[in-house]
Amino acid sequence: MVEFGNLKLNYLRLKKEIDKATKEVFESGWFVLGKQVEEFEKEFSDYCGKKFGVGVGSGFDALNLALKALNIGKGDEVITIPNTAIPTVAAICASGATPRFVDVKEDYLIDVEKIEQTITEKTKAIMPVHLYGRVCDMEKILEIAEKYNLKVIEDCAQTHGAEFKGKKVPIGEIGCFSFYPSKNLGAYGDGGMIVCEDEKLKEKLKFLRNYGQVDKHRVFFHGINSRLDELQAAILRKKLGRLEEDNEKRGKIAEKYNLNLKGVKVPVENPLTKSVYHLYVIRSENRDELMKHLKEQGIGCAIHYLIPLHLQEAYKFLGYKEGDFPVAEKISKEILSLPIYPELKEGDIERVCGAVNDFVF
Ligand SMILES: Cc1ncc(COP(=O)(O)O)c(C=O)c1O
DSSP: OOOOOOOOHHHHHHHHHHHHHHHHHHHHHHHHHHHHHHHHHHHHHHHTTTTTEEEEEEEHHHHHHHHHHOOTTTTTTEOOOSSHHHHHHHHHHHTEEEEOOBBBBBTSSBBBGTTTTGTTTTEEEOBBBBBBGGOOHHHHHHHHHHHHTEEEEEETTTOTEEETTTTTOOOSSEEEEEOOOOSSOOOSSOOEEEHHHHHOHHHHHHHHHHHHHHHHBBBBBOBOOOOOHHHHHHHHHHHHTTTHHHHHHHHHHHHHHHOOOOOOOOOOOOOOOOOOOOSSEEEEETTTHHHHHHHTTOOOOOOSSSSOOOOOSGGGGGOTTSSSSSSHHHHHHEEEOOOOOOOOOOOHHHHHHHHHOOOOO
């Protein structure tokens, strides 16, 4: 058996530090938005090379509140991709804005050549998704955003520590992260953060995550309850110290897969970027049979994501149809994610490669 993921192994590896950190929080008697959150906001925004961090309840909330803080909502359009995780698009819809899709390239990331033709007078922002740990062509995206006066909100939920030309994401001014347990930097519950450069935006986000209250007695904005808690922040601070090392481990596993897998397409690293391999995604024209074969061999695998969002029931109202985003549609039929996490052992990697290489359609 090789499991697709195992978060218990992650806890056991860090048990001593985590137990100490959580005990301190329990004993402090302070559980929501306190010293741990403040320190973690500083440490994580520093790590990303950004001035400010605002801890929130999830990656979804980070995206949604970033849109709200920028006054993007009803009547506005936000450009993103159709092969992302559901929350990217759910967050745009929750803000009241309309998602407009741009197809991706074979590398799973937004096709920057197709962005301009999707911009209308209603477009207010581009939400590039750094999918699977890979980083989009941010130079081109920022150039287009400047030309059309658009905001750029990077969905960094899958790319803690990933780089473009030696600089960590987000490459623009605003990045939204998820700390869902299975992420490269994962809490033991939900969590998220917006990192940004603008102090006013940071202030507004802090109000918005706490009902819009500006102090104990006054409310200026329509906010929500999306506060990062002290336990998660304390855990994340410990795990942040291991992030670089863990990302390196993911990179080494990917290298071994790249070298040893036969008969499937493996991910190609863009020389301008450094992927953090949140997911290791291969391609096969016989994906469903390969998946069945791997499961029979006791190898965990998964599809990220099976149905492109423009074809999902919930997003039919956007008016797209099959054939509108041919690359995303083709990719969705071929992709398969193999196990990749820091605790994966040498023998597990060999077993995965053996099982994939054994597959004869
Ligand atoms: C690309 C992407 N965006 C946004 C999110 C939302 O994060 P969360 O699960 O913390 O709401 C996720 C993770 O689920 C994701 O993978």
